[in-house]
Amino acid sequence: MSDNARNCLASCVVETIDKDGAQNLVPNLCLPLNCAFYFPEAMNVNPQRYLQALFLACQNSAEASLGRKNVTLVKKSIDDVFELEGEYDAVVICLGSKIDFLPGLIGKLPLRTCRGVITHLQLPESARGYPDGGPSILSDAWLAVQGSRNLHMGSTWEWQSRNYSSDVTAEEASRALDELLPKASAVYPDIEKWRFAGARAGLRAMPPVTSRGSLPLLGCVDKLIGGPAGESSKFWVFAGLGSRGLLYHAWLGKLLANAVLSCKEEQIPCELTCWKKNKQ
Structure with missing residues (x-):
């Protein structure tokens, strides 16, 4: 390593x-x-804050390189991806696990859904706090440290789940603690002193396992979703990044953007588009 x-x-x-x-x-x-x-210089990343900062960076980059061109975030609910057909030159569908719930793509992508629960733990004032600057821990269970008295512990794996709600019932939280605490305590026994303070969940969209590993799914899906005859390279997907999305996303985003702008799917490495051959 x-x-x-x-x-x-x-x-x-x-x-x-x-x-x-x-x-x-x-x-x-x-x-x-x-x-x-x-890793002395490692850090935890808050996904929501990271995405907000990434969007701001895109806005700043567009203004710097394109003059008066704007990057605009439009929040709009749609029932079908074809509702966007006339508004844009191209549409990139990147909905995470919800991509398999989108009409036109339901059951057409080789993704494996998996629900994961993470728990929030707090340390009582009577106990000695986690060391300042102490590392987060990656083992059979991971501990994302948030200061001396707060941490997140994860994560469970419930395969084939279709529940993408972030809410966690008391029963589900209890099961998560029963599963995660023994794994965490094998490395950090003092975790037994921490107290449960809440739980959240999310639904992963995991790519298929291949001889090359679990690789993301990229490519044009006009034919897959039944696009109008004569149209080409209009609709694209960007899915199945799995747990390595933070490492992959910028490089893959650049590859996909170049392919979209040139309308040439072959600019994407074939390892990331070969899933389409198995669907034909």
């Missing part, structure tokens, strides 16, 4: 630490294999 990180990005700092090194970061931290990778 260290070699791969350095080969990809020279500035990526990856340290190998043993049990003693881990406990210097977080008291009582356990390493079952007496080895862990520590």
